[in-house]
């Protein structure tokens with residue numbers, strides 16, 4: 001007998017931050033993870049002063065509902081069969097507006113005062129940028145990318 005799946009959505013999204021330095025942005029990312037249904041947050045080489053349990057921008061304590069992994073190398077925590085997507089302003093980045101999100105994606109964001117490391121960029125099949133006139137705040141960027149994924153998957157479902 002074939003049982004019908006009760007899954008409401010195929011695939012999953014994870015959020016990874018490369019060397020975040022400011023707990024305010026980590027809190028925004030955790031809150032976005034909870035709000036948009038990301039399954040995991042990876043913090044790679046985060047500033048040791050950041051205490052994930054005490055972030056003013058994460059009043060809902062997202063870490064209690066979304067696993068947060070703190071690692072040196074983001075790729076040590078990369079799920080199986082998951083596409084790493086770098087979110088960064090580079091010359092050959094694809095515009096987010098035209099980007100088709102992978103079913104299983106890990107979105108990687110760079111640090112507040114820099115960019116995603118070249119080692120990470122080399123391992124990412126896709127690099128996407130938000131077509132802004134200047135770089136945005138890290139926490140804001142996480143929310144925009146997660147909203148874009150939600151909007152496109154909702155449109156696809158309703159088509």
Ligand SMILES: C[S@@+](CC[C@H](N)C(=O)[O-])C[C@H]1O[C@@H](n2cnc3c(N)ncnc32)[C@H](O)[C@@H]1O
Nearest residue numbers: 087088109110111112114115129130135136138
């Ligand atoms: C505040 S930005 C870093 C500063 C930036 N490298 C600069 O030169 O001003 C932090 C991170 O947010 C993401 N980001 C910000 N604006 C972006 C945009 N328009 N498109 C894609 N990623 C963006 C990237 O992951 C970036 O590494």
